[in-house]
Amino acid sequence: MLDVRGLTRRYGGLLAVDNVSFSCAPGEILGYLGPNGSGKSTTIRMLVGLLEPDNGTITLDGSSLEDDPIAFKRRIGYVPEEPQLYTHLSAIEYLLLVGALRELDPNTCRHTGERLLELFGLHDARYGTMATFSKGMRQRVLLAAALLHDPELLILDEPFSGLDVSADLLFRTFLQALAREGRTILFSSHRLDVVEKVCERVVILHRGKVVADGRIADLRSDRTPTLEGVFAEVTQQEDYSAIATDIVNTVRGR
């Protein structure tokens, strides 16, 4: 069980994450939503140990990130928002590097890495440097790297950006299968349609605070029958049809 309590982080005078608390049970896929600048990525960076929180605790099955960051980080897999990887390495070299950094058995790592690349449709491209890879291909390598050590908690920050339709479908099905195996999955995305299909529960962040936390079915109401409607309501989104009309008018010179 991932448990986040009172997480707070400031950047100078800006309160990026303000007393955020939520939990995620094994076998659950938790959607972590929010508009740009709401504090999603900051929370995720704190969860994977890239940033230190000013306040608050992060625990996984009672083990605190603060107390033993190494043990905590061994149990998580992470796919960052931007496909940041060493593009002068080949896909298989990158997986072997990640395996070595996670102290996995080289032979097992190699076998798992090759198999994952094959399943993700990158088998023939595995020896070429990733400099020529598309965003979707890099994203698939990052997913493979995050799964290499069979993590208990998988943290995905916009994992589907750049993926084609078939890969998108494959990953959605795969995440659900992984959750059925008892893995905990934190899924941050702007793609509300995907979140609605994959997750049962969502946490919505706005201006650093949790503004909604619950099962999607419970959050829906007669007035807001879709997740999109719920999201727009709790994050006080503007009237996009008026803005869209303004854009068209500007383009047309009216």
Next chain:
Amino acid sequence: MNPLRSLRPLVRHFLGSLIGRGVLQDDGVEAVRGLLFGVVAGLVSVGFMLPRQFSRIYLELGYLPDPEPFRRAMVTDSMFMLTLPFLVAMVVAALVAPSMFPDEVDYLTLVPLPITRQRIFAAKLAALALFVGALLLSLAAFAAIAFPMFTHQRWAEGTITGRILAHGLAAMSSGVLGFGCVLAIQGLGSMWAPRQWLQRLGVIVPSAVITGAILALPFVLQLPAQRMWVASEPAVLAFFPPAWFVGMERVLLGVANPYWQRMAWTGVLGTSAVIVAGICAYALLYRRFERLVLPPPRDTRTGTTSARPPLPQMGVWPFTRATLWRNRLPLLLFLVFAAIGGGVVTKALLDGFLTSTFRWDEPAPPALLAAAVGFPLVLMLTGLTGLRTSFLLPVQSRANWIFRVTDGPEPRAQHLAAVDRACLRLVVVPVLAIAVPLQFWVIGIDAWRTVLLSALAGLAMAEVMLLDWRRVPFTCTWIPGKRPLVFTLIGALIIYVLVTSLLASLFQLSLFSWPLFLSLSGTLLIVTAIARDRRQRAWLTQPLQFEDEPFRIQVLGLR
């Protein structure tokens, strides 16, 4: 629409990319740019001393009753002056090599715009021509005006105007040949190299050219002293391109004998050949643009097998090695430092062999002995400094998150041990591999002592250089210019003198003294052990460094 008007912004864009991209596009560019400016400023200030030096020498030679010494000096100094634009043009061409031809970025950004491919190529060629023209004109103008003016005494051949024109034209041609060689190699190489080699070619060609230019420097600086040898008109000079342009200068002045006429013709043919090769490369690239810049469609179906050989294990050491060999800037920095050491030791060894008679069954002459004993120290010092400097450069620093999320005392020790391994495998062991046969050949069986001392010195140097090192190579940001360049240079000079003179002399003396040998070995072992112990203890407590720390300003506490 006026075609020239629409071409102008494109030419300006390409001109900017020639200067701003190339080698200097990678991470850490600011740091290297600062270093380059410092080095160029140093070279320019040294360059201002050359005319004064020439003026003094030629004034004295002008008073001699015999014109021959004056004319011999004129030929060798002219060759020296014509070598400089050749080398500078080669180095600059190597720096801008990745931007010489339209590339994938140009293709992806410009082809979708309403611009024809002819226009893209015409603009790129025009930008390159403007860049080369400006570079060569500035190089030739300095050489053409300064050299004839400061050497124009009574035994000079030709009028001052004639000499300025002849030297200027020869310097321009020398620069064209230097630039054209790199252009042709890069262009034709890109054309015929397999696709998977294209990226590596962009790393290898500039690195090899710049390393070669630095290695050549000690010999070029030696040129003015070789007056008698050049005056003997040796056949081997036909393989030294700047000599061709001395021939060209003498033909233009009307004072060339058949030897220099042959040289001039070789120069004309060589320069024409590289110009033709460059144009051919452009024409071929124009025809095969898409094939070269766009990756072939990938077969992403699963289940196919590959015939590629098995990969080695991956970890921080293989990551370090792969990053060094596959990225221009780190490799270039490492090779530049190594080449400086290589140039110095090669010159010292050649001087040792040339200035004395060496027989393997007799004691080595002092100059040769000093060169043989000192050369591993120089190579290790420059190689380790180069390696450390290149490790400081960030490569795709935003990808370092994988090292951040996996940091901990145990993996940290392995990561940092991989840096030791890099120092050993890339510098200490290769240098010793060259030192062993050479020292045994020059010194005899007693060379085991200097070899052992060199190995210990290499280990000690590596340990001392890595004393406060807490980084996985290439993963930490770098704040350049934390210390003034002058302090860095003075510090480097002191260390260089200490290591190469004092330590080398002690090693030499240890050949004749057991107590000195034992005490030197013991001292080096103790230094290595203390430094290593201190480092290993720090690994357990201090986390890896991913952000460079700014220079701490010392507070004087004045009120």
